[in-house]
Amino acid sequence: MPLVVLSEQFAALPGIGMKTAQRLAYAVMEMPAEQAQAFADAILNARNNVHDCPICQNLTELSCCSICENVKRDHTTVCVVESPKDVTAIERTGEYHGVYHVLHGLISPLDGISPEQLRIDALLHRIREGGIQELIMATNPSVEGEATAMYLSRLIKPLGVKVTRLAFGLPVGGVIEYTDEVTLYRALSNRSEM
């Protein structure tokens, strides 16, 4: 039964069905023993040695994450995101030199997620410590993302910090004909002079 047990472990991961889980379990069987060992070690190492950065709440294996620790980054600008995956995506642009704050979720009354469950206290603490001039709301353009951005904006503006939102418009390489009307409306109203 070890193969069944392993298949069930894979199937417990998000988006992995029983068929795929079985295929992955067979792949593990065919690995060199060292690779299987490295795989098992990577799971335990990631689970046990990675924790939230005490400042920005992003995942890190260090006592403080490499972005918060980097003195070359602009610590007056904070980009507020939903999850660590968003940090990775924005870092890939190579164009953002500020720091981050990871909320670990979005306000969603339907899913029972209230502001208290997000890392908003830690964000307010950072702002009160001073030195932050701008907060960029980089939550998804979804109902929850918009609501969270609005909520934070109302909360933080009175503290004298500039709050901005990511631009909305046509995606690069997109086709106007196939663009949904909300995006097209945003692209029109946010048009810029050439």
Add this chain to the structure above:
Amino acid sequence: MPLVVLSEQFAALPGIGMKTAQRLAYAVMEMPAEQAQAFADAILNARNNVHDCPICQNLTELSCCSICENVKRDHTTVCVVESPKDVTAIERTGEYHGVYHVLHGLISPLDGISPEQLRIDALLHRIREGGIQELIMATNPSVEGEATAMYLSRLIKPLGVKVTRLAFGLPVGGVIEYTDEVTLYRALSNRSEM
């Protein structure tokens, strides 16, 4: 970097791209510590304690697999398959009561797989030991599957063993209109009286 290392481990599995691997690595991060431990244990247990059955070559954690050991099964009929996954699929029908032989591959000159690399010697050894009356070729209806079935049939028929092949025809629930011509031809030529 533990998350990057874990992502790379997931991405090394077949059919898992870098995006999915990253998603799975984050899922491991969010697991309870015991589940991560169970996952790592399952990998090592499957990889290190599962081996080929000395008789049928199927994967097992026992010294001899449960099908070969089962005296209630018909040991005179051997179903020859490409991989352990095929054994699982045929067992699911609940209608086959014979035993198996797993080749661990198909003859494929283009991929550099010659008959010597398959478990054909072990099959011949079983036949020479006597008691086997029928060999069912249950390889896929692909070029390699057909070639392997033909090769084994020519090799084994002279030893006085009946060699049969799985039936080809319309899949149950299939639609004639959308059936490819080769399958339709097989279904026509293998038609049976009502």
